[in-house]
Structure formats: C-alpha cells, structure tokens
Amino acid sequence: MRTTAIAAAALLTAVTARDWVALAAARAAADEPRACGPNCMDLRTPYLESSGWGAARYCAAPPCFVVRRLSKTGGSFLSGVVERVVARRRRAVIKDDVPVPCAYRSNASLAASFFVGVVRNPCEFYASLAQDVPEQAFAEPYGAAEPWFRGPVVTKAELRATRPQRNGSGPAPAALRAWLDATLRGDLGYFSYHFWVSYVRNECVDTDMTASDRRSPCPRDACAPEDFARDAAAVDAAALADCWLHTETLLADLETCLRRYVARAPAAAGDVDWSALAALAAATPAEAAVAVNVDKRKRPDHPHGHHGYCGAYADAIADVVRRADRHIFRAFNYTTCCGAARASIVTSG
Ligand SMILES: *[C@@H]1O[C@H](CO)[C@@H](O)[C@H](O)[C@H]1NC(C)=O
Numbered sequence: 001m002r003t004t005a006i007a008a009a010a011l012l013t014a015v016t017a018r019d020w021v022a023l024a025a026a027r028a029a030a031d032e033p034r035a036c037g038p039n040c041m042d043l044r045t046p047y048l049e050s051s052g053w054g055a056a057r058y059c060a061a062p063p064c065f066v067v068r069r070l071s072k073t074g075g076s077f078l079s080g081v082v083e084r085v086v087a088r089r090r091r092a093v094i095k096d097d098v099p100v101p102c103a104y105r106s107n108a109s110l111a112a113s114f115f116v117g118v119v120r121n122p123c124e125f126y127a128s129l130a131q132d133v134p135e136q137a138f139a140e141p142y143g144a145a146e147p148w149f150r151g152p153v154v155t156k157a158e159l160r161a162t163r164p165q166r167n168g169s170g171p172a173p174a175a176l177r178a179w180l181d182a183t184l185r186g187d188l189g190y191f192s193y194h195f196w197v198s199y200v201r202n203e204c205v206d207t208d209m210t211a212s213d214r215r216s217p218c219p220r221d222a223c224a225p226e227d228f229a230r231d232a233a234a235v236d237a238a239a240l241a242d243c244w245l246h247t248e249t250l251l252a253d254l255e256t257c258l259r260r261y262v263a264r265a266p267a268a269a270g271d272v273d274w275s276a277l278a279a280l281a282a283a284t285p286a287e288a289a290v291a292v293n294v295d296k297r298k299r300p301d302h303p304h305g306h307h308g309y310c311g312a313y314a315d316a317i318a319d320v321v322r323r324a325d326r327h328i329f330r331a332f333n334y335t336t337c338c339g340a341a342r343a344s345i346v347t348s349g
C-alpha cells in the first residue's frame with residue numbers, strides 16, 4: 001500500500017503547493033488519512049516527496065526511532081551517530097526543513113514511533129547561528145511585511161567585519177547583541193520561534209530556512225504571532241516528544257533515549273549497536289567526528305577555533321536571551337546563559 005502511494009506521489013512531484021492544497025482537500029473529502037497536522041504532514045504527500053523526502057528516508061520496520069533535528073544543535077554529528085548505531089530499517093532522521101510525517105508523531109500511533117527531539121542552550125544556539133548562518137534568523141519568515149519586523153537586518157558580512165583582528169572566533173559581542181535584538185519576534189526569541197515551527201506547529205514551518213518564500217502548504221490557521229505567544233508560554237517537553245536530547249550531553253542522552261526506545265519496542269533490541277555507541281562515547285570529540293565522517297567543525301564539542309566561545313558573549317546577551325527564550329529555559333531546565341541544563345529528561349529517570 002505504501003509502495004503504491006509512493007509511486008503515485010512520484011507521478012505528482014511537479015505539483016505546486018497550491019495544487020497540493022486542492023489535492024489535500026479532495027483527499028480529506030474522500031475520507032483518506034489526514035494530510036496536514038496537527039503538527040505534522042501526511043507521509044505520502046507529493047509535497048513531502050518534492051521536498052527531498054525520498055522513499056530512501058522511510059523507516060521500514062516500525063516501531064521506529066525517529067529523531068527530529070533542529071539547526072545548530074549538533075544535527076550533522078547526531079545523524080552520523082544514529083546512522084551507525086540504529087539499523088537502517090528502524091530509524092528516521094528528519095531535518096527541520098521538512099515537516100514531520102504524521103505517522104512519526106509519537107501520539108499518532110504509539111506503536112509506530114518513538115519520537116526524539118533535540119535542544120540546546122539558547123545562548124549557545126545564538127553564538128553558533130550568528131557565526132554560521134545569521135541570515136536564517138531573518139528569513140523564517142521575516143521582512144517588513146511580517147508583524148514582528150523590527151530591523152535593521154544585520155548581514156553576515158557586517159557581523160564578520162566585527163571579528164577582533166587577532167582573534168579568529170566569532171563576531172564582536174556588541175555586534176552579536178545588535179543582531180540578536182533585530183531577530184526578536186515580539187518579545188520572544190528566534191530560537192523559541194524556530195522551536196515552535198519545528199516541534200509545536202509544524203504546519204507553520206518555512207520549508208526553506210534561508211529565503212522567506214517557501215512555506216508548508218498546510219492551512220495556516222494557527223500561525224499568527226498570538227498563536228506563537230500562547231503556545232510558547234505553554235511549552236511542555238514531555239507532551240512534544242518521547243525523549244529529549246540536549247546538545248551539551250548528546251551521547252549520554254542518546255543512550256538513555258535508546259534504552260527507553262528498546263524498552264518500549266523489545267523487537268528492536270537487536271537493531272541497536274550498543275558497542276558502536278559506547279566506542280563513540282569513549283572517543284575524543286575529534287575521533288568521534290572522524291568515526292562518523294563529519295567535518296571537524298561539526299565535532300560534538302564545537303571547538304573554539306571555529307565557534308566563538310559562548311562564554312565570551314554571555315555578558316552581552318544573557319539578559320535578552322533569558323527574557324526572550326524564557327519558556328525554553330524553563331521547559332528544558334536551562335538556568336545559565338551557556339552550558340548544560342540543570343537536569344535532563346534523562347538524568348531524572
Ligand atoms: C498529542 O497528545 C497531546 C496530549 O494528549 C495533545 O495535546 C497533542 O495535541 C497531541 N499531538 C498530536 C500531534 O496529536
């Protein structure tokens with residue numbers, strides 16, 4: 001049945017988002033499975049297929065270990081680890097530029113998936129984003145037409161130009177602060193916004209994170225700033241995923257999440273390579289990056305030569321980040337600007 005749906009989807013890969021909305025309506029009228037949300041999109045939609053979500057990414061043998069990636073939280077490294085530790089047929093790793101297929105949401109069908117999210121200390125996130133892709137915070141969506149536009153937009157070149165001469169790290173703290181101020185969505189932070197579209201209201205996602213013009217074709221009934229503000233205040237980690245990874249404690253959290261997955265899905269026990277995970281955990285960050293074949297820039301400890309120290313920015317940004325991303329701090333147990341959470345879903349059992 002799935003094969004048929006994929007074949008049908010392949011014929012339709014050229015449909016536009018507008019056609020797709022009509023198709024989704026027809027499907028709903030015909031009482032076929034829900035095409036959009038809440039917080040997900042039907043796996044079989046041509047839209048997902050045309051977004052690069054190819055059949056090769058399906059998990060073939062539910063219950064699946066499903067990881068939802070988030071930009072700048074160590075996703076490349078995490079993907080490399082999951083690919084080595086969880087058998088192909090049991091895993092699905094979904095980047096944040098495609099909607100999450102509904103079948104993979106934890107409460108779509110508890111038997112079908114174990115859904116894992118990843119978060120990072122918001123200050124660390126901003127230090128990393130400002131260094132690598134500061135324009136993302138102005139694109140999703142952002143512009144003079146958006147209700148939260150405040151400007152001025154700070155470009156990557158402008159940020160780069162502020163780098164201290166004899167110090168190869170990130171932009172100067174005052175420049176990073178100016179960029180951060182400009183990226184706020186009302187009184188909330190861009191990280192909270194990106195978290196919201198990735199984990200809470202997937203139907204509101206922008207499927208191109210670097211241009212403000214490619215939105216999910218799902219109905220945008222609850223994508224307004226007031227919806228964001230209301231949902232952000234109500235963020236409840238346990239309701240959004242079966243398990244959460246913190247970037248700062250990634251491999252330890254992953255191990256605990258995998259143990260919970262196997263406890264729920266005993267049939268998958270033989271599909272987790274515990275010794276491969278233990279070897280990665282015992283390796284140095286540089287060795288681990290080589291072992292999973294990611295660029296050394298993406299090694300799990302985010303070495304200082306590339307990223308500015310988060311600590312170098314804390315004085316400049318802590319007040320605004322702790323206020324703007326207060327709901328993330330609360331929901332994920334972060335108590336300091338930079339550094340690991342006080343407790344994780346994992347350490348508290
Ligand atoms: C999952 O269940 C929670 C709690 O029952 C609910 O609030 C949430 O909307 C559900 N999510 C989905 C995607 O159905």
Ligand SMILES: *[C@@H]1O[C@H](CO)[C@@H](O)[C@H](O)[C@H]1NC(C)=O
Pocket residue numbers: 164166167169170171172173308312313
């Ligand atoms: C490097 O740059 C950061 C960010 O501007 C600054 O806070 C830090 O003090 C600098 N370190 C050195 C050794 O100059």
Ligand SMILES: *[C@@H]1O[C@H](CO)[C@@H](O)[C@H](O)[C@H]1NC(C)=O
Pocket residue numbers: 237238244331332333343344345346348
């Ligand atoms: C936050 O910490 C509490 C214990 O203090 C724990 O129960 C909860 O799971 C943690 N939340 C997350 C998302 O890590």
